[in-house]
Amino acid sequence: MKIGAGEWVEEAVKRMEVEDEASVGIVGGVGLDLAKNNVKKLVIGRDDLNVIGIWGIGGSGKTTLANEICRDNQVRSYFDNRILFLTVSQSPDLAQLREKIWGFITGNEAMGYSNNLFVPPGKLQCEWGTGPRTLVVLDDVWSSSVLEQLIFKIPSYKTLVVSRFKFPTKVVGEVYQVQLLRDDESMSLFCHSAFGQKSIPPTANETLVKQIVNECKGLPLALKVIGTSLRDQPEMYWVSAKKRLTRGEPICESHENKLLERMAISVDYLNKKVKECFLDLGSFPEDKKIPLDVLINMWVESHGIDEEDAFAILVELSDKNLLTLVKDARSGDAYSSYHEIYVTQHDVLRDLALHLSNHPDVNERKRILMPRRDTELPRDWGRNTDRPFNAQIVSVHTGEMREMDWYRMEFPKAEVLILNFASNEYFLPPFMDDMPKLRALIIINYNTTEATLLNFSVFTNLTNLRSLWLEKVLVPELSNTTAPLRNLRKLSTVLCKVNNSFNPSVLDLPQIFPRLTELVIDHCDDLVKLPVSICKVNSLQSLSITNCHRLSELPAGFGLPKELQILRLYACLELKVLPPSIGELIELKYLGISQCVNLRSLPREIGRLASLEIIDMRECPQIVNLPSPVMLLNLKSLRRVICDDEVSGDWENVKRGMRHLHVQVAEKWYSLDWLHD
Numbered sequence: 001m002k003i004g005a006g007e008w009v010e011e012a013v014k015r016m017e018v019e020d021e022a023s024v025g026i027v028g029g030v031g032l033d034l035a036k037n038n039v040k041k042l043v044i045g046r047d048d049l050n051v052i053g054i055w056g057i058g059g060s061g062k063t064t065l066a067n068e069i070c071r072d073n074q075v076r077s078y079f080d081n082r083i084l085f086l087t088v089s090q091s092p093d094l095a096q097l098r099e100k101i102w103g104f105i106t107g108n109e110a111m112g113y114s115n116n117l118f119v120p121p122g123k124l125q126c127e128w129g130t131g132p133r134t135l136v137v138l139d140d141v142w143s144s145s146v147l148e149q150l151i152f153k154i155p156s157y158k159t160l161v162v163s164r165f166k167f168p169t170k171v172v173g174e175v176y177q178v179q180l181l182r183d184d185e186s187m188s189l190f191c192h193s194a195f196g197q198k199s200i201p202p203t204a205n206e207t208l209v210k211q212i213v214n215e216c217k218g219l220p221l222a223l224k225v226i227g228t229s230l231r232d233q234p235e236m237y238w239v240s241a242k243k244r245l246t247r248g249e250p251i252c253e254s255h256e257n258k259l260l261e262r263m264a265i266s267v268d269y270l271n272k273k274v275k276e277c278f279l280d281l282g283s284f285p286e287d288k289k290i291p292l293d294v295l296i297n298m299w300v301e302s303h304g305i306d307e308e309d310a311f312a313i314l315v316e317l318s319d320k321n322l323l324t325l326v327k328d329a330r331s332g333d334a335y336s337s338y339h340e341i342y343v344t345q346h347d348v349l350r351d352l353a354l355h356l357s358n359h360p361d362v363n364e365r366k367r368i369l370m371p372r373r374d375t376e377l378p379r380d381w382g383r384n385t386d387r388p389f390n391a392q393i394v395s396v397h398t399g400e401m402r403e404m405d406w407y408r409m410e411f412p413k414a415e416v417l418i419l420n421f422a423s424n425e426y427f428l429p430p431f432m433d434d435m436p437k438l439r440a441l442i443i444i445n446y447n448t449t450e451a452t453l454l455n456f457s458v459f460t461n462l463t464n465l466r467s468l469w470l471e472k473v474l475v476p477e478l479s480n481t482t483a484p485l486r487n488l489r490k491l492s493t494v495l496c497k498v499n500n501s502f503n504p505s506v507l508d509l510p511q512i513f514p515r516l517t518e519l520v521i522d523h524c525d526d527l528v529k530l531p532v533s534i535c536k537v538n539s540l541q542s543l544s545i546t547n548c549h550r551l552s553e554l555p556a557g558f559g560l561p562k563e564l565q566i567l568r569l570y571a572c573l574e575l576k577v578l579p580p581s582i583g584e585l586i587e588l589k590y591l592g593i594s595q596c597v598n599l600r601s602l603p604r605e606i607g608r609l610a611s612l613e614i615i616d617m618r619e620c621p622q623i624v625n626l627p628s629p630v631m632l633l634n635l636k637s638l639r640r641v642i643c644d645d646e647v648s649g650d651w652e653n654v655k656r657g658m659r660h661l662h663v664q665v666a667e668k669w670y671s672l673d674w675l676h677d
Contacts, residue, residue, distance in 0.1 A: 032061075032064075032065070032068065035065055035176070035178065035179065036065065036068050036069060036072065038176055039052070039054060039065065039069055039160075039176050040069065040072065040074065040075060042174050042176065043069065043075065043135065043158060043160060044074070044075060044078045046174070048173075049158070049173040049174055050151075050153055050157070050158055050159065050173065051151060051158070051159045051161060051171065051172045051173050052158065052159070052160050052161070052172065052173065052174055052175070052176070053160075053161045053162075053163065053166070053167060053172040053174070053175035053176065054066055054160065054161070054162045054163070054175070054176050054178060055163060055164070055165070055166045055175050055176070055177050055178065056164070056177060056178030057164060057180075057219070057259070058164055058221075058259060058347065058348045058351075059219045059220065059221030059222055059259065059263075059346070059348045060178045060180060060219055060220065060221075061178055061220045061221075062139075062162045062163075062164075062178050063139055063140075063162060064220070065178060066085075066137055066139060066160060066162045067085075069137075069160065070083050070085055070135075070137060075135070078133060079133045079134060079135045080132065080133065082104075082132055082133060082134045082135065083134075083135045083136075083137070084100070084101065084104045084134075084135070084136045084137065085137045085139065086100060086101070086136065086137065086138055086139065087139045087140050087287040088138050088139065088140050088141045088142070088146065088150070088287075089140050089142070089285075089286045089287040089347075090140075090142045090286060090372050091285075091286070091372040091373030091374065091397070092146060093373075093422050093446060094146065094149055094150070096422070096446075096447075096448060097150055098149065098150065099448070101136055101150060101152065102152070104134070104136065105134055105136075105152060105154065105157060131154065131155060131156045131157070132156065133156045133157075133158075134156065134157045134158070135158050135159075135160060136157070136158070136159050136160070137159075137160045137162065138150055138159060138160070138161050138162065139162040139287075140162065140163070140286075140287055140347060141161050141162065141163040141165075141167075142163070142164075142165065143165075144165075144167050144168065144171055147161060147167060147171060147172075148171060151171075180217065180218030180219060181218040181219075181220060181223070182218070183213075183218075185218075186213050186216065186218050186223055187199070187200075187210075187213055189220060189223045189224060189227070190209070190212070190213045190216065190223045190224075190226075190227040191209075191227070192227070193223065193224045193225075193226075193227030193228045193231065193321070194209075194227035194228070194230050194231050195231070196231075205235060205238065208235070208238050208239065208242060209238075211242050211246070212226070212230075212238065212241060212242050212245060215242070215245035215246060215262070216245075216262075219259070221263075221346060221348055221349075222259070222262060222263060224321050225263060225266040225320070225321050225322065225349070226241070226262070226263070226265055226266050228266070228319070228320045228321045229241075229265065229266040229267070229268075229269060229270075229320060230269075233269060237269060241265050241268075244262075244265055245262055245265065259348065260348070260351055260352050260355045263348065263349070263352050264352060264355075264356065266320070266322065267322070267352070267356070270316075270320075273303060273305070273309075273313065274313050274316055274317065276303060277299050277303065277310075277313045277314075277317065278317055278322055278323075278353060279353050279356055279357050279366075279367065280295075280298060280299065280302070280353075280367070280393060281295075281323060281343075281345050281349075281350060281353050282350055282353035282354040282357055282367065282369055282371070283298075283367060283369055283393055283395040283416075283418055284395070284418070284420075285373065285397050285420050285446075286347055286350055286371075286372065287347065288446075289326060289342035289343070289344055290342060290343040290344070291342060291469075291494075292314075292325075292341045292342060292343055293469070293492060293520070294442055294469055295314070295343055296310045296311065296314070297440055297467040297469070297490060298393075298416050298418075298440050298442070298467075299313065300467075301415055301416060301439035301440040301466055301467055302392055302393060302415045302416045302439070302440065314343075322345075322349060323343050323344070323345050323349070324343065324344045324345065324346070325341060325342075325343060326341070326342045326343070326344055327340070327341050327342075354369065354371050357369065362380050362381065362384050362389070363384050363387050363388070363389050363390060364390055365389075365390070365391055366390075366391060366392055366393070367391055367392070367393040367394075367395070368381070368389055368391040368393070368394050368395070369393075369394075369395045370395060370396055370397045370398070372397070373397045373398065373399075373420070373422075374397070374398060375398065375399055376398065376405060377396070377398070377405070377406070377407060381407055381409065382407045385407050385408060385409055388410040388411070388412050389409055389410065389411050389414075390412075390413050391411060391413065391414055392413055392414060392415050392416065393414070393415070393416045393418070394411060394414050394416070394417050394418070395417075395418040395420070396417075396418070396419050396420065396421075396429070397420040397421070398420075398421050399421060399422055399423050400421070400423030400424070400425055400426060401421065401423075401426055401427050401429070402427050403427050403430070403454075403455070405427070406427070406429045406430055406431065407431070408430065408431065409431040409434070410431065410434045411431060411434060411435045412434070412435075412436065412437070413437060414435045414437060414438055415437055415438060415439045415440065416438075416439065416440045416441075416442075417432065417435065417438055417440070417441050417442070418442045418444075419441075419442065419443045419444070420444050420446065421444075421445055421446070421447075421451070422445065422446040422447040423445070423447055423451055424447065424449060424451055424452065425451060425452050425454060426445070426451050426452070426453055426454065426473075427454040427455050428453055428454065428455040428456065428458050429455075429458070430455065430458065432458035432459075432461070432462065433458055433461050435461075435462070436461070436463075436464065437464055438462055438464060438465055439464055439465060439466045439467065440465075440466065440467040440468075440469075441462070441465060441467070441468050441469070442469045443469065443470050443471065443473060444469070444471040444472070445471060445472040445473055446472075447472065449472075450472050450473055450474050450495070450496060450497050451472065451473050451474065452473075452474050453473050453474070453476065456476050459483055459485065460483040462485065463485075463486065463487065464487055465485055465487060465488055466487050466488060466489045466490065467488075467489060467490045468485070468488060468490070468491050468492070469492045469494070470491075470492065470493050470494070470496055471493075471494040471495055471496070472494070472495040472496065473496055473497075474496070474497045475493055475496050475497065475498045475501040476501065477500045477501055478501055478502065478509070478512060484511060484512050484513075484514065485512065485513060486514055486515065487515060488513050488515065488516055489515060489516065489517050489518065490516075490517070490518040490519075490520075491513065491516060491518070491519050491520070492518075492519075492520040492522070493520065493521050493522070493524060494520070494522045494523060494524075495522070495523045495524070496524050497524070497526050498521060498524045498526065498527055499524075499526040499527055499528065502531035502533045502534060508533075508536075509533040509534060509536055509537055510536050510537050510538065510539075513537060513539075514539065515539055516537050516539055516540060517539055517540060517541045517542065518540075518541065518542040518544075519534065519537070519540060519542070519543050519544070520544045520546075521544070521545045521546070521548060522544070522545075522546045522547055522548075523546070523547045523548070524548050525548065525549060525550055526550070527545070527548045527550065527551050528550050528551060528552055528553075529551070529552065529553050529554075529555075530545065530551065530553070530554045530555060532555050535555055535559045535560050535561075536559075537561060538561045538562075538563065539561070539563070540560070540561045540563065540564055541561075541563055541564060541565050541566070542564070542565060542566040543560065543564060543566070543567055543568070544566070544568040544570075545568065545569055545570075545572060546568060546569075546570040546571060546572075547570065547571045547572075548571075548572050549571070549572070549573045549574065550573075550574055551569075551572040551574060551575055552574040552575060552576070553575070553576075553577070554575075554577075554578070554579055555579070556579060556581075559581060559584070560581075560582075560584075560585060562584065562585065562586060562587060563587055564585050564587060564588055565587050565588060565589045565590070565611075566588075566589065566590045567582075567585065567588060567590070567591055567592070568590070568592040569592065569593050569596060570592055570593070570594055570595060570596075571594070571595040571596070572596050573595075573596070573597055573598060574598060575596050575598065575599055576598050576599060576600055577599070577600065577601075577603075578593070578599070578602065578603050578606075579603070580603050580604075580605045581605070582603060582605060582606065582609075583603065583605030583606060583607070583608035583609065584608075585609060586608070586609070586610065586611060587611050588609050588611060588612055589611055589612060589613045589614070589637075590612075590613065590614045590616075591606075591609070591612060591614070591615050591616070592615075592616040593615075593616070593617050593620060594616050594617060594618040594619055594620065594642070594666075595618070595619040595620070596620055597619065597620065597621060597622065598622055599620050599622055599623060600622045600623065601622075601623055601625065601627075602617075602623065602626060602627055603627070604627040604628070604631050606627060606631070606632075606635075607627060607630075607631030607632055607633075607634040607635060608634065609635060610634065610635070610636055610637060611637050612635055612637055612638055613637050613638060613639050613640065614638075614639070614640045614641075614642075615638070615640075615641045615642070615643075616642045617641070617642065617643050617644075617647075618642050618643060618644060618666035619644065619666065620643075620644065621644065621646070623647060624646055624647065625647075625650070626647060626650045626651070626654070629653060629654050629657070632654045633654065633657050633658065635658070638658065638661055639660055639661060639662060640661070640662045640664065641661065641662070641663050641664065642664045642666055643663065643664070643665065643666065644665070644666060645665050648663055648665045651663045
């Protein structure tokens with residue numbers, strides 16, 4: 001990870017938060033207040049209603065209104081904060097959604113929605129008497145049949161449904177139709193996006209601005225995205241945009257494609273590379289958070305850019321409202337692994353990316369994608385297996401896949417493969433044998449339990465693979481007979497079972513991963529001891545072990561590679577001691593031990609880390625004393641310490657001899673309740 005790149009993202013997140021607040025403020029006058037009050041009357045003022053709907057065209061602000069309802073103090077008080085917000089999407093995992101809802105209703109949500117949780121059949125109606133009031137918000141619902149399976153008819157329990165479709169009254173008792181913005185609201189929102197103020201500036205062509213605003217037809221999303229795309233552009237771009245908008249057909253409920261055609265203006269003026277990165281966003285499942293680490297690696301490997309350029313593109317797309325950055329409440333600073341920041345995208349913008357990528361000849365598409373989750377591969381893929389597919393990016397989204405479910409396909413130019421699925425077993429596609437240029441592989445399981453991967457032998461031919469992301473799978477045990485991945489630079493295991501994967505008695509890890517520079521082990525609850533085999537990977541520059549709550553010890557000799565620059569041991573709750581050999585990491589620049597709640601002290605050998613720039617030790621309540629100031633004064637490069645108030649005084653004493661040191665006291669604005677999420 002490039003040092004400092006994370007700061008760009010932090011600034012982009014802050015700008016987006018400010019912009020969102022400003023946008024809500026602009027359109028949140030009489031119109032939003034009236035809408036919110038009307039929905040509130042249905043939600044908390046009508047005991048006879050169990051299911052209430054919010055209905056409107058894509059991009060009209062339905063989800064914004066639903067979020068405002070959830071944040072409303074009167075609503076939160078009425079339901080005693082028992083509010084659950086779920087996104088359903090076009091291809092939902094109904095069993096998982098039902099488990100989440102039932103677990104929330106019964107108070108068993110901390111059980112992790114395991115397969116052992118009994119969920120009653122759909123359309124349940126039971127006599128519970130007066131239970132705690134509960135509100136479940138179901139966003140982006142696409143069909144009545146799906147909705148009926150997610151409704152539990154229980155006293156004191158209400159469902160708020162958000163959809164582009166108006167469902168029959170037998171399913172949804174009352175529906176509020178979202179109104180599009182008034183002319184004055186439309187002008188204010190557009191001007192805020194295009195000029196940074198609420199009105200047309202004197203230097204702008206007033207007639208031209210009004211014509212463009214009028215063509216956006218009061219749609220908040222269109223006003224924001226098109227306005228931002230024209231910001232700081234010469235007038236000829238505005239004239240061109242107006243002509244294209246005027247040629248389009250009216251936007252209405254039955255013309256979703258016409259909305260996409262209008263929204264396409266927002267990407268027309270992007271740099272070619274930036275536009276390609278925007279189109280890549282269609283490769284990910286709808287309504288899912290994209291780990292930033294995954295997206296950055298994908299762009300680096302598929303577009304021949306470095307990480308700094310990838311971050312710059314990310315920030316540009318964020319500033320133009322073409323994607324949304326979501327920061328995990330527990331993320332650290334610029335050195336921290338950026339997988340704690342996620343990317344989301346409005347479904348209309350994702351549809352736009354898919355629409356613009358949809359070349360008529362499937363074999364010639366640059367991206368071959370499954371727009372929605374399905375039980376089988378698209379049939380047009382199967383009809384065209386007689387020719388190679390020239391796609392650089394391949395994305396599959398299914399349930400369980402067996403060997404017979406895959407087509408025999410050739411991808412001679414593929415550089416990125418994304419496998420999204422939800423199942424207990426998954427047979428890796430045989431066509432991976434025919435991906436000689438594959439550089440990034442992303443495997444994500446959305447099931448409630450880890451999946452067993454079959455056909456692991458396909459890795460034998462992935463000689464150019466540089467980045468591998470495994471999420472919620474059983475990582476197979478590696479051995480000296482495992483085919484080396486000689487060019488692999490980054491390996492990430494998230495929510496995986498990994499403990500047997502790095503068995504030092506049968507494994508020479510440097511032989512299998514001779515060029516590995518970054519290793520991430522996150523939320524792997526079976527990791528108890530850091531395997532010695534990891535310590536032998538001399539090429540390693542960044543090691544991130546986070547949220548591994550059972551990790552209790554590091555190898556006594558530790559002996560991590562001397563080239564290591566970033567070491568994150570975040571939220572390892574059972575870790576009590578850092579070994580003295582940590583002082584041998586002479587190239588270390590960042591040490592993160594935040595939320596290691598049982599860590600008792602910093603070893604005195606930490607004073608030997610002459611290159612150390614940042615220490616993040618927030619939420620470490622057992623550390624009440626520091627090594628002697630004499631030792632700490634040897635940290636000549638140290639410029640920032642993030643710590644709790646209890647030890648800030650000791651660091652302030654050290655600061656007297658290190659004028660360049662900044663001591664930041666962490667705010668205690670979260671608890672450990674998230675461990676049960």
